[in-house]
Amino acid sequence: xxxxxxxxxxxxxxxxxxxxxxxxxxxxxxxxxxxxxxxxxxxxxxxxxxxxxxxxxxxxxxxxxxxxxxxxxxxxxxxxxxxxxxxxxxxxxxxxxxxxxxxxxxxxxxxxxxxxxxxxxxx
Numbered sequence: 001x002x003x004x005x006x007x008x009x010x011x012x013x014x015x016x017x018x019x020x021x022x023x024x025x026x027x028x029x030x031x032x033x034x035x036x037x038x039x040x041x042x043x044x045x046x047x048x049x050x051x052x053x054x055x056x057x058x059x060x061x062x063x064x065x066x067x068x069x070x071x072x073x074x075x076x077x078x079x080x081x082x083x084x085x086x087x088x089x090x091x092x093x094x095x096x097x098x099x100x101x102x103x104x105x106x107x108x109x110x111x112x113x114x115x116x117x118x119x120x121x122x123x
Contacts, residue, residue, distance in 0.1 A: 007096060007097050008057050008061075008062050008096070009033070009057070010097075011062045011095050011096065011097055011098050012033075012034065012036075012055055012056075012057050012062050014098050014103060015055040015062060015064045015095065015098065015103075015106070016036045016055045018064075018103065018106055018107045018110050019036060019038055019052075019053050019054075019055060019110065020036075021110075022038065022052070022110070022114050023038060025114070025118075025123055026038040026039060026040055026052050026123070027039045027040075027049070029049075030054075033057075034056065034057035035054070035055075035056050035057070036054060036055045036056075037053075037054040038052045038053055038054065039051055039052055040052045040117050040122050040123050041121075041122055041123050043122075050067075050117075050122050051067045052066075052067055052068070052113075052114075052117065053065050053066045053067060053068075053110070053113075058094075060096075061094040061095060061096055062094070062095050062096070063088075063092050063093070063094055063095075064092070064093045064094075064095065064106065065091055065092050066091055066092075066093070066109065066110060066113055067091055067113075068091075068113035068114075068116050068117055069090070069091050069109070069113060070090045070091035071116075072116055073090070075109065075112050075113055075116060076109070079105060079109055080101070080102075080105045082101070082102060082105070083102055083105045083106060083109070086102070093106065
């Protein structure tokens with residue numbers, strides 16, 4: 001169990017580093033040892049903040065949530081089969097450990113997602 005916890009913490013920190021690159025343009029909602037959340041701009045029409053993404057340590061995995069891929073599934077076109085296998089639902093990727101290739105794929109997808117929000121004035 002200790003090994004799994006350390007693996008999860010390492011995985012959480014690796015995934016968090018992907019989102020952390022964007023925190024100057026987004027708003028940090030939570031920054032804890034097991035939960036990191038970012039929101040984008042405020043939606044006047046819906047009177048709520050626009051969710052961007054999060055990393056959370058769960059019981060059996062570490063989740064990486066990326067809302068832009070839910071809003072625009074075309075962002076998922078061209079992702080690697082390995083990353084696709086990590087998908088749970090429409091905007092969540094689950095990991096127990098990550099490798100550099102998956103981190104690079106997810107980092108690129110997050111960059112495209114941020115650019116999508118920026119282009120559509122959602123920041």
